[in-house]
Amino acid sequence: MFAPETKILVVDDMITMRKIVRKNLSELGFKEIKEADDGATAWPLIEVGIATKQPYGLIVCDWNMPTMKGIDLLKKVRAHIEIAKTPFLLVTAEAEIGQISEAISAGVSDYLVKPFSSSVFSSKLEAVWKKASPK
Amino acid sequence: MPKLDVEFLNPFIDGTIETLKVQCSFDATAGKAHLKDHIPESSIDIAAVIGLASPAFKGSIAICFPKVVFLALMERMLGEKHTEITKELEDGASELLNIIFGQAKRVLNQKGYSIEKAIPTIVRGDNMQVRHLTVKPILMVPFQTAMGEFFIEIALE
Numbered sequence: 595m596f597a598p599e600t601k602i603l604v605v606d607d608m609i610t611m612r613k614i615v616r617k618n619l620s621e622l623g624f625k626e627i628k629e630a631d632d633g634a635t636a637w638p639l640i641e642v643g644i645a646t647k648q649p650y651g652l653i654v655c656d657w658n659m660p661t662m663k664g665i666d667l668l669k670k671v672r673a674h675i676e677i678a679k680t681p682f683l684l685v686t687a688e689a690e691i692g693q694i695s696e697a698i699s700a701g702v703s704d705y706l707v708k709p710f711s712s713s714v715f716s717s718k719l720e721a722v723w724k725k726a727s728p729k
Numbered sequence: 730m731p732k733l734d735v736e737f738l739n740p741f742i743d744g745t746i747e748t749l750k751v752q753c754s755f756d757a758t759a760g761k762a763h764l765k766d767h768i769p770e771s772s773i774d775i776a777a778v779i780g781l782a783s784p785a786f787k788g789s790i791a792i793c794f795p796k797v798v799f800l801a802l803m804e805r806m807l808g809e810k811h812t813e814i815t816k817e818l819e820d821g822a823s824e825l826l827n828i829i830f831g832q833a834k835r836v837l838n839q840k841g842y843s844i845e846k847a848i849p850t851i852v853r854g855d856n857m858q859v860r861h862l863t864v865k866p867i868l869m870v871p872f873q874t875a876m877g878e879f880f881i882e883i884a885l886e
Binding site for chain 1: 748817818820821838
């Protein structure tokens, strides 16, 4: 599993969902949690992480947001050579086949469909970590 | 044009029960759907409304809560106790409806309804009523919980 000191960025325009994700992460022992309310406000935080050589070790991001959607933030992250392999968990309330295919094509680590329980959240994080860990 | 029948209603009812159970650890039981022909006895203090739009029809769905039920749900969902519905908590009603809508939309679109994405809006007030932009009948589905009753309302133009 991700180390407890992993820097995590939670991106969601709904404060309620940011709180739910933060609550789940805190219960799993994570403390380095930052929040952004959409992709456009997340990107400068990600850039600071790159510039200070302290990049985020995990991004948990909603799909449907104003200004910059989760899928667009994912593509931006994957296109940046220094952070292209950042574990990226997309959270969505929709989960239609076309959307999932688009996320997989864009290189998502995994996706989480709302509503989700704490145990599902935890197992998704575990799956993302396994995928990101060297074999 | 879809009918307000079981095939159309059930995904919203199932989505409501599932969302409350999984996201809030809150059990709710659906009562019998009926036409909204009277003002419900339970007061409504907060509602979230979302437009239903597809190439074939338009409509709206609302989820309506008395304060006591809404605050209990938020406490379970966020792990925080509140005594009033704050601006920040209003977002929680939107999020719940957003999740319910997402689930119902997925099921209905698999059956060919082509419902489009939409964003909920919040309506606040003490003891209020929700007005849908339609002259057609509005269906109400009551839900019973340990903390009291809440409703969803569905209207199609």
